[in-house]
Amino acid sequence: MLPSTGAGVVVVGASVAGLHAAEALRDADYAGPVTVLDADQEPSCDRPPLSKQLLAGVWTREQTQLRDADALAGRGIDVRHGVRAVGLDIQSSTLDTSAGPLRYDGLVVATGATARDLPGAGTRPGLYTLRTQADCLALRRDLEDGAALVVVGAGFIGMEVAATARSLGAEVTVVDPLEAPMQGVLGRDAGRALQRLHAEHGVGFRLGRGVRVVHGASRVGAVELDDESVVRADAVLVGIGARPAAGWLAGAGLDVSAGLACDRYLAAAPHVVGAGDVVDWFNPRYGRRMRVEHWTNAAQQGAIAARNLLVARVDRNPADLVPYFWSDQYDVRIQFSGVAGSDVRVLPLGSATRPERRVVLSGQDGVLTSVLAVGVDQAFVRARRMLRRRTPMDEAEATVRTLLDGIEPRTAESTDPVPAHPSAPRRAGSSTGP
Numbered sequence: 001m002l003p004s005t006g007a008g009v010v011v012v013g014a015s016v017a018g019l020h021a022a023e024a025l026r027d028a029d030y031a032g033p034v035t036v037l038d039a040d041q042e043p044s045c046d047r048p049p050l051s052k053q054l055l056a057g058v059w060t061r062e063q064t065q066l067r068d069a070d071a072l073a074g075r076g077i078d079v080r081h082g083v084r085a086v087g088l089d090i091q092s093s094t095l096d097t098s099a100g101p102l103r104y105d106g107l108v109v110a111t112g113a114t115a116r117d118l119p120g121a122g123t124r125p126g127l128y129t130l131r132t133q134a135d136c137l138a139l140r141r142d143l144e145d146g147a148a149l150v151v152v153g154a155g156f157i158g159m160e161v162a163a164t165a166r167s168l169g170a171e172v173t174v175v176d177p178l179e180a181p182m183q184g185v186l187g188r189d190a191g192r193a194l195q196r197l198h199a200e201h202g203v204g205f206r207l208g209r210g211v212r213v214v215h216g217a218s219r220v221g222a223v224e225l226d227d228e229s230v231v232r233a234d235a236v237l238v239g240i241g242a243r244p245a246a247g248w249l250a251g252a253g254l255d256v257s258a259g260l261a262c263d264r265y266l267a268a269a270p271h272v273v274g275a276g277d278v279v280d281w282f283n284p285r286y287g288r289r290m291r292v293e294h295w296t297n298a299a300q301q302g303a304i305a306a307r308n309l310l311v312a313r314v315d316r317n318p319a320d321l322v323p324y325f326w327s328d329q330y331d332v333r334i335q336f337s338g339v340a341g342s343d344v345r346v347l348p349l350g351s352a353t354r355p356e357r358r359v360v361l362s363g364q365d366g367v368l369t370s371v372l373a374v375g376v377d378q379a380f381v382r383a384r385r386m387l388r389r390r391t392p393m394d395e396a397e398a399t400v401r402t403l404l405d406g407i408e409p410r411t412a413e414s415t416d417p418v419p420a421h422p423s424a425p426r427r428a429g430s431s432t433g434p
């Protein structure tokens with residue numbers, strides 16, 4: 001339960017997790033002040049379109065806005081942009097900010113993650129990470145001017161940017177030390193099938209290679225790889241992961257070694273909860289700590305964390321969440337849910353023209369623990385339900401095989417009953433939460 005000094009709840013971070021938290025407070029009839037701070041001067045943008053629709057130029061900046069400012073104000077949610085949290089004193093329930101100290105009755109930490117820079121590459125024009133609208137729009141300008149793009153890192157953001165850049169006609173080369181794109185999630189075979197899809201669209205690959213140096217003084221000009229080969233680059237997109245934005249909490253006596261450490265209820269300290277990409281929490285469903293950098297997790301955690309702030313200890317809900325993410329590349333939607341187990345069963349669709357299309361199930365101790373679907377949304381929806389019900393592996397495989405036998409080709413544009421997400425066009429201010 002919250003103390004009620006009148007200070008209200010302060011949310012740090014006005015993105016997916018923070019705004020879902022603020023709205024959940026109002027949904028739970030919390031009547032005190034709700035103040036949301038964000039270091040960014042700009043209104044919060046949704047990040048998934050930054051590598052897809054906004055980069056492609058098919059959505060406007062306004063369409064990527066997470067929430068309508070008037071709608072938030074109408075619910076008594078006071079959003080203050082350009083205010084950075086710089087420290088926290090738990091004893092006195094005081095947040096230190098760039099605009100001065102701020103007292104709170106309850107605090108939600110939702111400061112997300114920041115993109116990792118390429119070690120040793122420094123900063124200069126043409127060298128990008130992708131986390132903000134400004135990053136996206138600057139990269140788009142280069143691509144529209146005909147830049148040759150090198151993508152460093154064949155993870156999901158890198159591969160989405162590669163696909164979008166090809167749609168803009170750019171020359172694209174992907175560099176990664178691993179053997180196949182998105183290998184960590186897809187495994188080597190499905191990763192190679194995805195590589196073929198990209199190659200068919202004209203993407204070049206330098207896999208099994210790392211970057212030695214980025215050349216160019218006033219702006220990037222080329223990338224030298226660890227085999228001394230040189231790839232021309234007018235622009236370089238670095239997509240090598242993100243780190244939790246928890247450094248500002250270092251002096252607060254909290255564990256921030258792997259993100260803000262939270263318990264199963266997303267509590268980090270008395271009256272302090274965390275949500276989203278910044279959080280390293282104990283997920284009771286899997287009996288271990290994890291940090292997830294995906295949209296749906298951030299939305300769900302925001303809502304759970306906020307409710308748990310308001311209720312008595314015995315009434316709190318654990319964040320026993322099943323991780324989920326999607327990625328759109330060309331007309332293919334990739335979806336993954338769960339945590340990979342050691343019993344892996346690959347169920348290809350058997351399409352000669354679209355060999356990447358498949359479902360991959362994995363399990364542990366005879367029970368389904370993860371589902372990966374490449375280009376087959378319908379089967380994914382069913383398999384995801386089975387995942388939540390902890391279905392035996394053999395039963396799950398038989399069900400998915402039957403589904404795949406009768407399936408029609410579907411694309412990323414198809415409507416899909418998976419929880420609504422920001423890639424789906426929507427009205428400004430409408431809720432996109434699951």
Ligand SMILES: Cc1cc2nc3c(=O)[nH]c(=O)nc-3n(C[C@H](O)[C@H](O)[C@H](O)COP(=O)(O)OP(=O)(O)OC[C@H]3O[C@@H](n4cnc5c(N)ncnc54)[C@H](O)[C@@H]3O)c2cc1C
Nearest residue numbers: 013015016017039047048085111112113276277293294295
């Ligand atoms: C290019 C891109 C594409 C993506 N595509 C997908 C996708 O297709 N599917 C998917 O599932 N996920 C995707 N994601 C991941 C998803 O967007 C994130 O998981 C989600 O944004 C996390 O939300 P969050 O609220 O935890 O943090 P963030 O979105 O990182 O927001 C944190 C906010 O906190 C603010 N902040 C940070 N530090 C401070 C401070 N000290 N004081 C005040 N404010 C601060 C920041 O300015 C920021 O606005 C993508 C991410 C990117 C970057």
